[in-house]
Amino acid sequence: MGTSLKSTPHSVKRWQLSGTDYEARSLQTRFSAWTPLNNKQSNLQFVGVLSPIYSQLFEERINLVLHWFDLWTDRQRKHMLHSLLTRCTKSQLKYCRDLLIETLPVTQVDFTAVLPRFLSLYVMSFLSPRDLCSAAQVSWHWRILAEQDCLWAGRCIRRGWFLPYAPGEREFGAWKNHYVSCVSTLDRLTPREAAERYGTLNQQSTGMTEEEEERRKERRIRQMIREKLQEEKRTFLRTKKAWGSYTKPGEASCRHTRTTTPISGITFSSWPSLSWPPRTVTSPSLCQSMTAAQSLERVHTTQPSSERLNKARGALSSFTYRPATPHTVSPIHRSSPPLLLLVSNRIPAYELVLSGVKEGVIVVLYDHRGKLSALLTQVERVVSGQRVQRLGLLAPGGTEEIHLLHSSSLSKKTLLTPDQREFWEKLCGWVAPSEDGGGIDIFSPLAASASGVALIQSLSTLTGLKVWAPTGLATGSFQNILSEWSDSSLCVELSNQQPGTPAHQYVCESLLQVWCRQAEWVEEALGELRDFLGPHLQQVSLEARGRALGQFLWEEVCLEDLCVSKDLSMALTEGLTALTREEEARPLEFLAIFLTRWSEQKEGEESSGEKKWRNKGADDVSSAPHSSQICLLPERPQTALDWRGAAARELHHSECLYLSRLHAVLKVYQEPLTASLNSNRAILSYADIHIVLSPVTQILELNRVFQVDLQARLQQWGAEQCVGDVCVKLCSNLRVYTNYFNNYTTALCTIDKCRETKPAFRAFLKRADRTLATHMLSLQELLLCPMWRIQEYVTLLQALTLHTHPTHPDHTHLSSALNTLQRYRGFIHKLKRNTERDKLMEETQQMIRGCPNLSEGNRQLIMTQDAALLRSPDEHIPDSLRTYEHVSDVGMFLFNDALVLTQRRVQHTPFSPAHRSTHTFLASVALTSLTFREITHTRYVCHAFVLEGPCRSWVCATERGEEREHFLSVLSSAIQTALRGYQ
Numbered sequence: 006m007g008t009s010l011k012s013t014p015h016s017v018k019r020w021q022l023s024g025t026d027y028e029a030r031s032l033q034t035r036f037s038a039w040t041p042l043n044n045k046q047s048n049l050q051f052v053g054v055l056s057p058i059y060s061q062l063f064e065e066r067i068n069l070v071l072h073w074f075d076l077w078t079d080r081q082r083k084h085m086l087h088s089l090l091t092r093c094t095k096s097q098l099k100y101c102r103d104l105l106i107e108t109l110p111v112t113q114v115d116f117t118a119v120l121p122r123f124l125s126l127y128v129m130s131f132l133s134p135r136d137l138c139s140a141a142q143v144s145w146h147w148r149i150l151a152e153q154d155c156l157w158a159g160r161c162i163r164r165g166w167f168l169p170y171a172p173g174e175r176e177f178g179a180w181k182n183h184y185v186s187c188v189s190t191l192d193r194l195t196p197r198e199a200a201e202r203y204g205t206l207n208q209q210s211t212g213m214t215e216e217e218e219e220r221r222k223e224r225r226i227r228q229m230i231r232e233k234l235q236e237e238k239r240t241f242l243r244t245k246k247a248w249g250s251y252t253k254p255g256e257a258s259c260r261h262t263r264t265t266t267p268i269s270g271i272t273f274s275s276w277p278s279l280s281w282p283p284r285t286v287t288s289p290s291l292c293q294s295m296t297a298a299q300s301l302e303r304v305h306t307t308q309p310s311s312e313r314l315n316k317a318r319g320a321l322s323s324f325t326y327r328p329a330t331p332h333t334v335s336p337i338h339r340s341s342p343p344l345l346l347l348v349s350n351r352i353p354a355y356e357l358v359l360s361g362v363k364e365g366v367i368v369v370l371y372d373h374r375g376k377l378s379a380l381l382t383q384v385e386r387v388v389s390g391q392r393v394q395r396l397g398l399l400a401p402g403g404t405e406e407i408h409l410l411h412s413s414s415l416s417k418k419t420l421l422t423p424d425q426r427e428f429w430e431k432l433c434g435w436v437a438p439s440e441d442g443g444g445i446d447i448f449s450p451l452a453a454s455a456s457g458v459a460l461i462q463s464l465s466t467l468t469g470l471k472v473w474a475p476t477g478l479a480t481g482s483f484q485n486i487l488s489e490w491s492d493s494s495l496c497v498e499l500s501n502q503q504p505g506t507p508a509h510q511y512v513c514e515s516l517l518q519v520w521c522r523q524a525e526w527v528e529e530a531l532g533e534l535r536d537f538l539g540p541h542l543q544q545v546s547l548e549a550r551g552r553a554l555g556q557f558l559w560e561e562v563c564l565e566d567l568c569v570s571k572d573l574s575m576a577l578t579e580g581l582t583a584l585t586r587e588e589e590a591r592p593l594e595f596l597a598i599f600l601t602r603w604s605e606q607k608e609g610e611e612s613s614g615e616k617k618w619r620n621k622g623a624d625d626v627s628s629a630p631h632s633s634q635i636c637l638l639p640e641r642p643q644t645a646l647d648w649r650g651a652a653a654r655e656l657h658h659s660e661c662l663y664l665s666r667l668h669a670v671l672k673v674y675q676e677p678l679t680a681s682l683n684s685n686r687a688i689l690s691y692a693d694i695h696i697v698l699s700p701v702t703q704i705l706e707l708n709r710v711f712q713v714d715l716q717a718r719l720q721q722w723g724a725e726q727c728v729g730d731v732c733v734k735l736c737s738n739l740r741v742y743t744n745y746f747n748n749y750t751t752a753l754c755t756i757d758k759c760r761e762t763k764p765a766f767r768a769f770l771k772r773a774d775r776t777l778a779t780h781m782l783s784l785q786e787l788l789l790c791p792m793w794r795i796q797e798y799v800t801l802l803q804a805l806t807l808h809t810h811p812t813h814p815d816h817t818h819l820s821s822a823l824n825t826l827q828r829y830r831g832f833i834h835k836l837k838r839n840t841e842r843d844k845l846m847e848e849t850q851q852m853i854r855g856c857p858n859l860s861e862g863n864r865q866l867i868m869t870q871d872a873a874l875l876r877s878p879d880e881h882i883p884d885s886l887r888t889y890e891h892v893s894d895v896g897m898f899l900f901n902d903a904l905v906l907t908q909r910r911v912q913h914t915p916f917s918p919a920h921r922s923t924h925t926f927l928a929s930v931a932l933t934s935l936t937f938r939e940i941t942h943t944r945y946v947c948h949a950f951v952l953e954g955p956c957r958s959w960v961c962a963t964e965r966g967e968e969r970e971h972f973l974s975v976l977s978s979a980i981q982t983a984l985r986g987y988q
Contacts, residue, residue, distance in 0.1 A: 729818025
């Protein structure tokens with residue numbers, strides 16, 4: 006016999022060869038080698054005993070049958086195959102089918118015959134009308150599919166072609182025939198026919214009449230006039246003097262003798278925005294309104310409008326700000342330079358500070374997330390070219406640096422960077438020089454450390470102005486502002502002295518003291534108000550300003566009764582027309598300038614007098630006496646002995662206050678709870694009392710020893726007295742504080758759990774919290790005192806080290822203790838950040854419904870952003886003409902490794918303006934595979950961008966352009982960081 010043929014295709018599964026259909030039936034055997042045996046048991050024994058012989062005989066018989074198969078004709082072979090297939094079981098037929106598919110794969114097949122009917126129609130819906138007509142010529146089946154009404158009805162309706170009748174139930178291809186008839190009857194002209202009828206771009210139409218030609222010439226002349234006016238306006242704006250320096254010639258002589266009431270008007274130029282104008286005595290908006298009134302009065306001199314203007318000015322005074330309580334400040338003339346105060350929105354309870362700003366102070370509330378260039382532009386817009394007397398800065402910071410912006414900190418190392426250097430040089434260009442009383446007031450205790458003093462000196466050298474800062478000899482969150490400020494060597498001697506600190510020049514003293522002491526607690530309440538009432542207050546603010554302006558114009562000014570001359574009416578009409586064509590941020594200023602230019606062209610003889618009047622007004626402003634009273638620091642002791650003693654006494658005084666608060670925890674809380682436990686009327690269990698209050702006892706014992714040692718040194722105070730060794734002794738036992746901070750989160754959770762589950766403990770806290778015995782603090786706030794105390798230790802030791810000479814025997818111990826406490830403060834801040842990060846991740850996990858686990862690895866939440874999800878009906882339209890529809894609201898949660906998109910639903914509370922948002926998980930994309938691009942601003946879409954992932958993309962849009970720029974900048978930084986980490 007020849008070589009045996011073995012055909013075992015790999016695609017056929019081996020389990021098919023041993024299927025259940027191969028089980029021996031009655032009177033049959035498994036793979037008999039020759040003839041089947043009638044006895045099943047004998048056949049099995051034969052196969053088991055003679056398996057080698059069985060295999061050989063089976064191969065020989067297979068070769069014999071294959072040899073016969075090769076000798077048969079095609080008809081005989083087909084008959085043989087048919088006979089074999091009819092005898093096979095289902096599993097054997099499946100095996101043959103798989104073998105045939107592998108040998109002869111299907112390469113070409115009509116998809117309409119394989120796919121369901123709705124899928125075939127869906128594929129054909131992407132074809133153009135021309136392609137559908139071509140597909141209808143393939144076959145009858147394709148024609149039936151290609152002429153379905155569902156494919157043609159949408160194409161007709163989008164073009165406004167509707168059937169004039171209702172198609173019958175069995176009518177076929179009605180919409181296609183209607184589409185073909187509409188296309189064939191379109192009035193379409195070839196380029197040559199259109200040129201013959203309408204003319205080309207370079208050749209006028211032969212059918213243009215003489216009247217139409219005159220109209221075209223008139224339009225060209227008007228366009229040339231508008232361009233000339235725009236060029237003159239740009240030239241005037243570049244060469245104009247500081248706004249508000251223009252006065253009437255008659256007023257120049259009586260400027261110093263007339264005293265005006267300090268007022269601050271509503272900034273009509275910023276009325277469309279969502280923020281109230283700065284409260285300032287010399288407000289640019291007031292100057293604009295007065296200049297506009299003066300321009301109107303110059304133009305309309307022949308009309309008896311003095312009575313009407315007096316009525317309008319009286320109405321304007323009703324909208325000005327007047328303080329609720331009189332302050333002891335002298336009247337400020339309109340020509341006196343104001344003060345400029347920069348306030349960061351990261352300052353706790355900054356609304357309270359803004360409510361107490363004094364008259365004559367321009368306030369700039371800036372976004373902490375912005376850039377230095379944006380802050381500089383905001384200041385430039387508010388200052389409007391005028392010079393300020395002093396510059397105040399209220400931003401988060403410590404004794405060594407100031408967190409001016411989220412991405413820009415001011416310190417000795419970063420001051421000389423190009424961005425910081427350019428920012429401070431331009432900003433201080435609007436501040437009066439030191440000879441005229443100009444300077445910078447920084448509301449951070451920079452004068453309490455050597456690094457801070459070096460920063461003050463470097464900033465003073467860079468700007469050419471004297472810099473003031475608190476010395477930090479006061480404890481509390483912001484109470485160092487109320488302490489003494491830097492000495493006379495770092496500040497300028499002012500002629501008009503006033504008791505108090507420089508901070509009192511900007512904010513009322515009583516309100517500033519309240520804010521410094523209670524900023525942390527007020528921030529909690531204001532945070533809730535911002536979240537719930539922020540959007541509502543913005544809308545109410547816009548509506549209130551619109552109503553106020555309407556009341557002023559119609560009820561006070563009575564515009565419907567004003568009788569104006571024909572020339573003035575023409576000037577106002579042209580000015581308002583020009584205003585509608587220009588995108589001006591200051592419409593009132595633009596209108597005033599336009600009317601001034603118009604009057605100058607109308608009365609050319611007054612142009613020279615106007616120029617002299619402006620120059621004289623500017624000289625009067627620069628030569629006017631400075632009438633605002635600026636506080637001068639009281640005389641400070643100059644010797645190091647006095648400063649060291651003051652710092653040491655403040656350390657002892659604050660330590661006594663700190664111990665009294667810790668003692669209140671034991672006296673008010675621990676002793677009553679332990680007594681109730683011993684009397685079998687337990688409010689809390691022994692384990693809960695131990696978790697919450699036991700660490701406080703250990704800290705109290707440690708600090709009592711420190712207070713006794715410090716008091717002993719102060720009783721024998723002298724020039725060579727040392728307190729550094731006492732501080733080093735305290736720093737050697739900081740493990741007590743470490744145990745406390747590690748247990749702090751557990752203690753707070755225990756308090757919250759017991760307060761919710763145990764009514765007796767809830768009633769006990771209601772009686773004990775915020776009483777005189779607890780210094781008006783709650784239990785949770787008292788437990789936070791150790792963290793505040795560590796920061797106070799750092800500030801006071803920095804002041805002690807600064808005023809201790811390096812040769813002093815106490816300098817080494819003070820430096821060692823200060824370094825230890827600074828490292829420990831960093832450990833506390835890191836622990837706080839980790840706790841806040843974990844809490845934020847937990848809240849985010851609970852906020853998003855159906856979201857996978859977010860707490861994986863070192864994942865951190867960077868920011869969240871609300872946006873609108875858009876969709877374009879047709880992607881083939883160019884971007885400049887593409888329209889979008891608002892699909893839903895989305896929330897974007899940006900992590901350091903992924904971006905999570907959620908579907909946001911806003912639910913409003915009945916009978917209240919509050920609302921809350923719910924989020925449902927939509928998608929998540931890894932930052933390493935995410936790209937984005939901005940969508941150009943068009944008339945159809947604003948502030949939009951595209952997020953492109955590996956599988957799909959999303960078109961989103963924010964409410965404001967600033968939100969989009971900030972989110973995309975943070976997203977770009979996160980993507981770059983993720984890519985570097987991935988590489």
